[in-house]
Amino acid sequence: MIAAAVLLAVFVAIPLRSRGYLLQLGTDTLSAVTLAYGWNLIGGFAGYFSFGQVSFYGLGAYATALLVLRAHMPWYFAALVSGLVGAAAALLLGRIMLRLRGILFALGMLGLARILEVIFNNWHYAGASVGLSLPAVLTPVAVYVGMGLLALISFCITAYFVYSGFGLDVMSLNEDEDAALSVGVPTTRVKVIAFILSGALPAVAGGLTAWNHSYIDPTSAFDPGVDLLTVVYVMFGGIGTLWGPLIGAVVLMIVGEEFLVYFPNLELALYGIVVIATVLAFPGGLVGLANRFGWLMRPIILAPKGLPAGAPPERAPAHGTQPVLEVRDLTVRFGGLTAVDRVSLSVARGETVCIIGANGAGKTTFFNAITGVVQPTSGEILYFGQPISHLPTFRRAQRGMARSFQIPRLMPSFTVWENVLLASRHGRQSHRVVEHTAWVLHTMGFAGMWRDPVSRLTPGFQRQLEFARVLALSPELVMLDEVMAGMTREEQEQVRGVIRRLPEFGIAGVACVEHVIAAVADLCDRMVVLDFGRKIAEGPSAEVLKDPVVVRAYLGEPI
C-alpha cells in the first residue's frame, strides 16, 4: 500500500513539475485509466463486452462543449454535468441493450456508436461535421488534476465492486445469469447500475478531454479506435480485476509513447496484435500472471478471518393457514407442443410432494413455470394464498421459493463461501448475511473447505453446495430437481438426511422431481405422476406405485 502511494505521488508530481509534453501524457494516461475502469465495470465484472462505450465518451464531450458554449457554464461544472448526461443515457439505453446477451450486446453497442456519429454529423446545433471549437483557454494543470480525481473515483468504484456484496451480485452475472436469478439477484437492476457507472465515467473523461483539446468533432468523439484502446488496456492489464485496468493503461501508454515513435502509422495494428496475443496466450492479463504467484489476488468477498460459528435463523412467524403452494390448471405450450397440460398440485404445510414421470413428461417445465423461468400459457400459481404469476423469478426466490437445478449451476469461479453468501444476501435472512452463511456452511458440512474455489469440489459436493445455496435463501418452499441423480448410495443417504431435517430449518413445504424412486418413496407424503404433460395419478406413494396406470406409463410391467 505504501509503495503504491509513493508510486502514485511520483506519477502525480512528475507531470506537474515538468508541464508541457509530460503533463499532456499524464492527462492522456489518466483518461485512459478512467476509460479502462469504466469499461471493466460492465465488460469485466458483469461480463457484458461492449464495443461501443465510446458512445458515452462522445456524448460527454459534446455535452461539455455545448454547455460551455451555449450555457456558458464553467468547464469543470460542465464536465460534471456531462457525467450525469452519460449516466442518464446509460440508464435509458441500458434497459434496451442489456436485454441482449453476449455478442448481440457487443455488436448492438458498436451499432449505437455509429448511429450517434451520424446524428452528430448532421446536427447543426452541435456544429454538424465541422464540430465545435471551444475557447482556447489553457488550463492544463487543472485538467490534469481533474482527470486525476476522476481516475481515483473510478478506482474507488472498482474497489467497491471487488470488496462488497453488490460487487458479488455484478460478478454473478458473468458466472451464470439464470442461476443468479434463481437465488434472488435482481439481475436487470444490477446490470443497469453497473452500466450507468460504466457510462458516467467515460462521459466525464470525454468532457475533460474536449475542454483540454478545445475542440470536438463527430469523428474523434465516436472514434471506434478509442474502444479498441480501452479494450486493449483492460485485457492486457487483467479483465475483471481491481488493478488490471490501471496497470494495463499505464504500461501501454508509456510503452506506446516510447515505442510508437518508430511506427507512427501502425499504432492500432500493434494494439490489435496485443489483444490477440493477450486473449490467446495469457487471458488473465498481467494481473492473471501475478495471480499465479499469489499476488494481487481478488479477496474473498465479506469473508471473515475464520469461519464464525453462525446461528440458526430465528423462526419467522407463520403466514396464516394457507397451503404453501397451490397450482391450478397450469398449462405451458411451446408453439404446438403442450408440455404441461392443466396440471394442478398443492403442497400443504409440512408436506413433501414428489413428482415422478418418464423423461419428457414435463416435470422440469412444470418446475420452471412455478419458479417463473418459463411463462405459463394459462393457470394460476398461489404461494401462501397469494397469486405470484406476475412476479419475476428473483422476487419469487426472495420470498422464499428456492430451487435446485438438474445439473448443478454454481458460480464456477466463486469460492464456496461466496456461492452461499450470494444467496444469503437476497434471501429472507439478508439482515444477518454473514452469520446465516456461516450457519449454512456448518450445517451442510462445508466448514473445512469454505474458502475453496468451487472448481475444486467433487461432483457430489457440488450438488451438496447447491443444496446449501437453497438453504441460504432461508426458504419456505424448496423445489428439488433430481437431486439424487448420479449419486452414490452414501451421497443419497446424506441428502436424505438433509431432506428429513428440512422442517427444522423452517421450511414449510418440499416439492421434488425424482427418478430415483427408491430414494424418495419413504420420504414423501404424496406422489404425483406426470405423463405427456398430464397428471395421471396422485396419492400416497405406496398406492401410486401400484396403480396399474402408473405402472404401464412409467414403471413398466414385469416381463
Add this chain to the structure above:
Amino acid sequence: MLALQILVNGLLLGGLYVLIAQSLNLIFGVMGVVNLAHGAFIVVAGLFTYWFASSTGINPLAALPFVFIVMALVGAGLQPLLVEPLMKMGRSKAELLSLMVTFGLDYVLVELALQVWGSSFVSVPYLQSSWKFAGLDFSQALVVSGVFAALVSALLYWWLNRTDSGKSLLAASQSETGAICCGIDVKRVRMLAFALGVALAAAAGVLVIIVEALAPQTADDLTLLAFVIIALGGLGSYVGVAVAALLLGVAQSVTGYFVGGNAEYVLPYVLLILVMVALPGRFRRA
C-alpha cells in the same frame, strides 16, 4: 415506374448483401463466432481488386478466382492460429473471446490496408453504363455484381444441403457432439467453414468495389451490415438471411431515394435497435 425502379435497384443491392451476410453467417453458424474482421476481409479484397484492375487494365472480375483461393488459404491459416484455441473454452466463453480476437484482427487488417492503399475512397471504373429494359434502368455494375453474388450464395446453399462435405458442415453447426459421433472431424469442418467464410467475404469484396467506392475505414460498417442482416434473418438460418438481405437492400434503396444518403447509411443500425426493442426474443438462441 419510379417505384419499380427503386425496387429493382434495391433487389440488386440486396443480392450483393446476400453474399456479404451469408459468408459471415457460415462462420457464425458452425462456430458461434462472429468474425469482426469480416468487413476488413471484404475491404482488403476489394482494394486489391482495384489495384489489380487499375494497374493491369484487366477485367476486375478476373481477380475473383485468384482472390477467392488466396483468401481461403489465409482463412485456413488464421483459423487454427487464432480461433481454434478458443473452442476448448465452452460455447459462451468462446463466443465472447473470439469477438475480442477478431476485433484485434480487424484493426491489424484495416491498418495494414491503410498503409498500402491510403484512406481515400476508390472504386473500379467498370460497367459504368446501364441497360434499358421495359422502361427501367439496370445499372450494369449492379446487375453483374448482384447476380454474381446471388449465384455464389445459391451455390453455397446447394453445397450445404446437397453434398456430403456441406452436410457435415451443417451437422457440425447444429450439434458438435452429434457430428463427432457421426464420425465428422469437427476441427477440420471448423477450419473449412472459416476458410470458406473468409473466401466468400473476399469474393463479396471484389463485387462490392465494382458497385461502390470503398476505403479501409468502411470495414466496420460492412461487418455491422452483415451482422444486422443475419440478426434480422435469424442467427444461423440461411434462407432467413437471404430474405433479410433482399429486404434490407430494398429498404435502403427506398430510404435513400426518399429521405437521403445519411438515412440510408444508418438504416441498418436503426433497424437493429428497433428489432432489439420490439422483438427481444428474436435474438435468443436456445
